[in-house]
Amino acid sequence: MRAGRRRARDVLEEHLARVEEREPRIHAFNLVLADAARAAADAVDASDDKGPLAGVPVALKDNMCTRGVPTTCSSRILEDWRPPYDATVVARVRAAGGVVIGKTNLDEFAMGSSTENSAFGPTRNPHDLGRVPGGSSGGSAAAVAARLAPLALGSDTGGSIRQPAALCGVVGVKPTYGAVSRYGLVAFASSLDQIGPFAESVDDAALFLDAIWDHDPCDSTSLAGARPSLDSGSDVRGLRIGVIDEMVTGDGIEPAVRAAVSAAADGLASAGAKVDTVSLPSTQYGISAYYLIAPAEASSNLARYDGVRYGLRVDADDVALMNAATRDAGFGAEVKRRIMLGTYALSAGYYDAFYGQAQRVRTLIIRDFARAYERFDALLAPTSPTVAFEIGSKTADPLAMYLCDVCTVPVNLTGQPGMSVPFGASDGGLPIGVQVIAPALGEAVMFRVGRALEQLAPEAAPA
Amino acid sequence: MSDYETVIGLEVHVELATASKLFCGCPNEFGVEPNTNVCPVCLGLPGSLPVLNEKAVEYALRVAEALHLHVPERSVFSRKNYFYPDMPKNYQTSQYDLPFAIDGFIEVDGARIGITRAHLEEDTGKTSHMGGAGRIHGADFSLVDYNRAGVPLLEIVSEPDIRSSDQAKRYVDELRLTLLAVGVSDVKMEEGSMRVDANVSVRPSGSPELGTRAEIKNLNSLRSLVRAIEYEGERQWALVQAGEPVVQETRHWDEASGRTISGRSKEEAHDYRYFPEPDLVPVAPTEEMRAHVRATMPELPAARRARYVREWSIKEEDARILVDVPGLGEYAERAIASLDGGGTAKDVVNWVRQDVLAYVNETGLSPAVLSPEMLAELVALVSAGTISRNQAKDVLDESLREEKWPRDIVEVKGLAQVSDESSLTSAIDAVLAANPGFLEEYRAADDKARKKKRGFIMGEVMKALQGQGNAQVLNRLLDDRLGS
Amino acid sequence: MHVARLARLALSDDEIASLTKELGAILDHAAQVSALDTHAVEPTAHPLPLVNVLRPDEARPGLARDEVLAAAPAAEDGRFRVPRILGEAP
Numbered sequence A: 001m002r003a004g005r006r007r008a009r010d011v012l013e014e015h016l017a018r019v020e021e022r023e024p025r026i027h028a029f030n031l032v033l034a035d036a037a038r039a040a041a042d043a044v045d046a047s048d049d050k051g052p053l054a055g056v057p058v059a060l061k062d063n064m065c066t067r068g069v070p071t072t073c074s075s076r077i078l079e080d081w082r083p084p085y086d087a088t089v090v091a092r093v094r095a096a097g098g099v100v101i102g103k104t105n106l107d108e109f110a111m112g113s114s115t116e117n118s119a120f121g122p123t124r125n126p127h128d129l130g131r132v133p134g135g136s137s138g139g140s141a142a143a144v145a146a147r148l149a150p151l152a153l154g155s156d157t158g159g160s161i162r163q164p165a166a167l168c169g170v171v172g173v174k175p176t177y178g179a180v181s182r183y184g185l186v187a188f189a190s191s192l193d194q195i196g197p198f199a200e201s202v203d204d205a206a207l208f209l210d211a212i213w214d215h216d217p218c219d220s221t222s223l224a225g226a227r228p229s230l231d232s233g234s235d236v237r238g239l240r241i242g243v244i245d246e247m248v249t250g251d252g253i254e255p256a257v258r259a260a261v262s263a264a265a266d267g268l269a270s271a272g273a274k275v276d277t278v279s280l281p282s283t284q285y286g287i288s289a290y291y292l293i294a295p296a297e298a299s300s301n302l303a304r305y306d307g308v309r310y311g312l313r314v315d316a317d318d319v320a321l322m323n324a325a326t327r328d329a330g331f332g333a334e335v336k337r338r339i340m341l342g343t344y345a346l347s348a349g350y351y352d353a354f355y356g357q358a359q360r361v362r363t364l365i366i367r368d369f370a371r372a373y374e375r376f377d378a379l380l381a382p383t384s385p386t387v388a389f390e391i392g393s394k395t396a397d398p399l400a401m402y403l404c405d406v407c408t409v410p411v412n413l414t415g416q417p418g419m420s421v422p423f424g425a426s427d428g429g430l431p432i433g434v435q436v437i438a439p440a441l442g443e444a445v446m447f448r449v450g451r452a453l454e455q456l457a458p459e460a461a462p463a
Numbered sequence B: 001m002s003d004y005e006t007v008i009g010l011e012v013h014v015e016l017a018t019a020s021k022l023f024c025g026c027p028n029e030f031g032v033e034p035n036t037n038v039c040p041v042c043l044g045l046p047g048s049l050p051v052l053n054e055k056a057v058e059y060a061l062r063v064a065e066a067l068h069l070h071v072p073e074r075s076v077f078s079r080k081n082y083f084y085p086d087m088p089k090n091y092q093t094s095q096y097d098l099p100f101a102i103d104g105f106i107e108v109d110g111a112r113i114g115i116t117r118a119h120l121e122e123d124t125g126k127t128s129h130m131g132g133a134g135r136i137h138g139a140d141f142s143l144v145d146y147n148r149a150g151v152p153l154l155e156i157v158s159e160p161d162i163r164s165s166d167q168a169k170r171y172v173d174e175l176r177l178t179l180l181a182v183g184v185s186d187v188k189m190e191e192g193s194m195r196v197d198a199n200v201s202v203r204p205s206g207s208p209e210l211g212t213r214a215e216i217k218n219l220n221s222l223r224s225l226v227r228a229i230e231y232e233g234e235r236q237w238a239l240v241q242a243g244e245p246v247v248q249e250t251r252h253w254d255e256a257s258g259r260t261i262s263g264r265s266k267e268e269a270h271d272y273r274y275f276p277e278p279d280l281v282p283v284a285p286t287e288e289m290r291a292h293v294r295a296t297m298p299e300l301p302a303a304r305r306a307r308y309v310r311e312w313s314i315k316e317e318d319a320r321i322l323v324d325v326p327g328l329g330e331y332a333e334r335a336i337a338s339l340d341g342g343g344t345a346k347d348v349v350n351w352v353r354q355d356v357l358a359y360v361n362e363t364g365l366s367p368a369v370l371s372p373e374m375l376a377e378l379v380a381l382v383s384a385g386t387i388s389r390n391q392a393k394d395v396l397d398e399s400l401r402e403e404k405w406p407r408d409i410v411e412v413k414g415l416a417q418v419s420d421e422s423s424l425t426s427a428i429d430a431v432l433a434a435n436p437g438f439l440e441e442y443r444a445a446d447d448k449a450r451k452k453k454r455g456f457i458m459g460e461v462m463k464a465l466q467g468q469g470n471a472q473v474l475n476r477l478l479d480d481r482l483g484s
Numbered sequence C: 001m002h003v004a005r006l007a008r009l010a011l012s013d014d015e016i017a018s019l020t021k022e023l024g025a026i027l028d029h030a031a032q033v034s035a036l037d038t039h040a041v042e043p044t045a046h047p048l049p050l051v052n053v054l055r056p057d058e059a060r061p062g063l064a065r066d067e068v069l070a071a072a073p074a075a076e077d078g079r080f081r082v083p084r085i086l087g088e089a090p
């Protein structure tokens, strides 16, 4: 994808042609911005000032604000909303020469692990159209996997970049919390949300992340100060790598996934890393803590959709009835479920037992990881317990769907970076992802291990 | 009248006079066109995030210092969740279990009123109710303006240490003066930059127990605060005496009917579901910030009153007026500083608290536009006996209105008094010469008649002097001459 | 349903029935956290240990009112229009 050699417009047309051909079956996009992308590509071609993403088509998850362009979060409640401003990350992409090609589908408000919770219909996995691409950033993962865009942005609250990356056979990175500005990212769970890249290769993901990583004075939780070098090579000799025991041996981890992680561990060992297993007992409570904290924050973040200032309104006789009718009509089942769950977890009499306790468990998980990093430079785990599952197979059982995030949520709860690198496939040819986790701001070592895994991985199946 | 005591705690919301709002750069202005000071942050648009205004932190520190509050190492913002259309996010970013400042007090007329806490939070927008006479009840629909949404508020919560409506008023007065002095707010109740809610309960006099309290809202002036507390005290005591329970609830003051009205809605009690605001980080005022605030603290009203009494030998009551009226004390200080030997600080204060204050009240002008040097000159003229006090009143009036120097007015109008003893003595001599036999008659008369006769002669002498004789000196000379 | 009222959701009877069942199962699972001994463990509200992120007190123009109100479901006289409000703010 390295730009400069080819005309941006030619690169774009190639991708638009593939969109034309494949998008009707995959439904990766809520909106394809062909005209605006052509204008942006032409502007890049006419400019001497080539940024690091010059002329590269970039797909944006449709929960990132784009000025004057619909930003729906795949929700009826924001179906017609056009933000009056660009998210900071979108401005960064444009400033780096990236060509925004479209807005990708997601689980409504990023709540889900399959992209089936979109008000505009599910996205399909390019490797098997009967299966989900994962979620919630399923549209972005599928767009990169189907080569509709070489780069895409997602947001990861409990695994929403890494899990679809694994299920679609692409690279997906959740950086350290605070690395990429959240200003203009429609909030799901503020203390967990983080934007990150999808790419076909680890190098591309590193280049992309480098272009969007910046301190933003508009985001109080944005990191200032020194940032790691992502151009960290692939030499793992001497690195101490811990394989998280609970995540490999736990219930519900498919044998093929377990085998892939152990093959990856063996590969790293043969490349010179010191590999051992490590136990992080508190991470078993990650899902429970996560499914209290994230809905609690979400219940508050989504209170603003009330039919008063923007978005959908369903009229009613008084303002409270109007709010309730609007929210009932505008939100899908999963969003309502989480709002209810979060409201309950914060309500009087339950706060201490649920939300308060979850915050304490969060501390325990942080301590477990801190202890692990006394002995290890990076950790290895599955990204998803399973390969891509069939569309509709988990929609009736919310808890089963939540368990998809078992290996990814601890990383969000602690704020550390994690990435998913494709590593082999199931017997049925479905991609498997292996997760690399590093301490906060440990992206240099994380990318190094990621590159090594990419080199060690068995030949990938084309989408 | 039954023997009960009203127990009052006040919650005061003060809008901080920052240039921009608490969490965004929108101008913090009162009275501009609706929805012209709004941005993604204060409109709660999806994706927007708050960033705390450093000036609001400094102002909160100033208030904490003035109210003897302890500022913990760190405070945390929390979300207070409830639905209301004037609140763009349907939660208010406020502070809850870890407030900005705790445990302070303010002295009110010698009594110490405890201050429980002071915390930072954002203001809401404004709703206007259309139809139904502009009241919320009976309105057809409402219109919302978010200019005020996100304006920084400091909520100052007192202990239930207040015992009467009058003391409540005095507390608010003192708090207002203190906040004005530290320069953090214009504290105008009528413009809503200071809003007061009262927690009121009653108990038999002398009882140590607290009764069930009602929170009274919608108090738009000091007058309504006083009336509402009195009404509510009587209402609750009547309930207690009738053996009925007082309900813990929010009540709204209705100025027109002079009553408090229950604000209970059909909805069950509110459950604000506070939790730490994940979009903001804790505030931990540094030693540098604290030192800067301490170094720039102005003199507070109580200290100023004490200084005036001490240095100028004036009454506490006069000192209070000088401090209460904005600018008046400063005016007096400058006038006193420019006194040049003639007259005392006390003289200046007498002029200031009577004539200058009357002029200020009449014209609505700020004392700041008057020249204190002119008053100092006037006081010196009176002190030197150049003009009488009565003349001085006219001179001052003209001086204030036309910005003329008193000395010039006196000169132009030929007002200067005759105080020179030899001139006055010859005037007396001339009048006595014109009334032969007066001295004998005077000496023969009884006290009552003497008084009358003396008045006659005094009048004749003044007439001869065209009213410009210095009455004080004249009296003395006349006494000598009449030998009394 | 108290929680639905707090969350301001007008749920149908069917929705309430299925949500009650699902939330029950989810909360049972979530209740695992209660089993852990966490006394003497401080809660973590935020992954970053940042403090004092402040911005200078500088006013700058916000959005154009026309653009803001164009997004509103109903606007009138420069303001957002809402149906009647039944109670005072709490």
Ligand SMILES: [Mg+2]
Residues within 6 Å of the ligand: B013, B094, B121, B155
């Ligand atoms: Mg308040």
Ligand SMILES: [Zn+2]
Residues within 6 Å of the ligand: B021, B024, B025, B026, B037, B038, B039, B040, B041, B042, B043, B150, C062
């Ligand atoms: Zn604003």
